[in-house]
Amino acid sequence: xxxxxxxxxxxxxxxxxxxxxxxxxxxxxxVICRDGFCVYEHLEDFVGVDEHDPAKMCLLCESCHGxxxxxxxxxxxxxxxxxxxxxxxxxxxxxxxxxLDFHTGQAELALGDLVYAPAVTSVLRYFGQDLIKLNPGRxxxxxxxxxxxTDDEGKAILALDENEWIGSLDAWDIEVEGxxxxxxxxxxxxxxxxxxxxxxxxxxxxxxxxxxxxxxxASEHGYAVGVHFEDGHMNWTSPRLMVTGAAxxxxxxxxxxxxxxxxxxxxxKAAGKGVWLATADxxxxxxxxxxxxxxxxxxxxxxxxxxxxxxxxxxxxTLPQMRDAVFFKPAREMRxxxxxxxx
Ligand SMILES: [Zn+2]
Numbered sequence: 001x002x003x004x005x006x007x008x009x010x011x012x013x014x015x016x017x018x019x020x021x022x023x024x025x026x027x028x029x030x031v032i033c034r035d036g037f038c039v040y041e042h043l044e045d046f047v048g049v050d051e052h053d054p055a056k057m058c059l060l061c062e063s064c065h066g067x068x069x070x071x072x073x074x075x076x077x078x079x080x081x082x083x084x085x086x087x088x089x090x091x092x093x094x095x096x097x098x099x100l101d102f103h104t105g106q107a108e109l110a111l112g113d114l115v116y117a118p119a120v121t122s123v124l125r126y127f128g129q130d131l132i133k134l135n136p137g138r139x140x141x142x143x144x145x146x147x148x149x150t151d152d153e154g155k156a157i158l159a160l161d162e163n164e165w166i167g168s169l170d171a172w173d174i175e176v177e178g179x180x181x182x183x184x185x186x187x188x189x190x191x192x193x194x195x196x197x198x199x200x201x202x203x204x205x206x207x208x209x210x211x212x213x214x215x216x217x218a219s220e221h222g223y224a225v226g227v228h229f230e231d232g233h234m235n236w237t238s239p240r241l242m243v244t245g246a247a248x249x250x251x252x253x254x255x256x257x258x259x260x261x262x263x264x265x266x267x268x269k270a271a272g273k274g275v276w277l278a279t280a281d282x283x284x285x286x287x288x289x290x291x292x293x294x295x296x297x298x299x300x301x302x303x304x305x306x307x308x309x310x311x312x313x314x315x316x317x318t319l320p321q322m323r324d325a326v327f328f329k330p331a332r333e334m335r336x337x338x339x340x341x342x343x
Contacts, residue, residue, distance in 0.1 A: 029096025
């Protein structure tokens with residue numbers, strides 16, 4: 001007997017649109033306990049089911065699923081919880097959450113080819129507020145990562161809160177498959193893809209995040225930080241560098257008022273430190289212990305750090321062009337494209 005097919009000829013494989021609808025109805029987590037690491041459960045015995053109907057399936061975590069499979073709990077318990085969660089408002093249901101493994105004290109976030117760990121703990125600071133922050137633990141203490149990720153409209157979609165991830169019920173879809181958490185903002189549009197690499201490491205495989213007028217794009221191989229202007233134009237920067245040391249207030253990606261960045265650079269310049277790369281067309285790129293910055297974009301990379309700079313690229317590209325370059329081109333090609341002139 002082929003166990004992949006039941007007596008109605010139904011395959012175990014659940015079509016992706018059905019799975020998404022089950023996730024949506026389950027509000028992206030176990031309908032009983034809200035754990036975000038889940039399996040799909042038929043609320044009727046699979047042998048008798050003749051279709052994959054989202055109304056008769058739900059998400060359950062391994063633990064709640066196991067209790068039902070071992071007949072410690074009834075299927076009715078899951079069925080009732082599923083009905084309740086569909087009727088509840090997001091606030092009543094509560095967000096899905098999943099534990100993260102930081103037990104060794106290591107806390108690392110891989111973001112494109114930006115090499116800043118372990119010297120820098122503030123990964124993304126926006127006008128003085130840390131949006132992504134690493135907290136390596138002291139010896140024998142667990143580390144943590146705190147982060148707020150937004151989509152390309154600036155809406156919060158997922159947070160890391162020390163040692164757990166929390167999905168936003170405003171997200172269009174949150175899918176957890178093995179070590180990957182994928183947040184989509186509509187069909188086929190990935191806003192965030194994280195790969196858990198325990199202990200202590202999270203790899204950002206896809207980031208398409210707007211924060212105010214700024215934008216951060218990242219894939220596993222590259223990254224770029226840009227700014228939206230009122231007329232719809234965008235300017236970007238993507239230095240490839242390795243941070244070798246940092247002050248306590250060191251920041252991997254900083255978004256800040258231009259005059260504040262410029263003033264910081266000038267202080268180091270007065271002390272004879274720093275390089276002013278280009279000024280003729282006002283695309284000023286400055287390298288100093290103050291950071292690799294473009295003050296008129298309000299962007300500084302490796303602020304308050306010492307670093308080795310390998311490549312730099314800055315230029316005007318549209319958001320779709322830059323997405324294509326960061327997500328699908330090797331980093332070197334992406335930078336050549338970015339530096340290839342104005343659009
Ligand atoms: Zn559960």
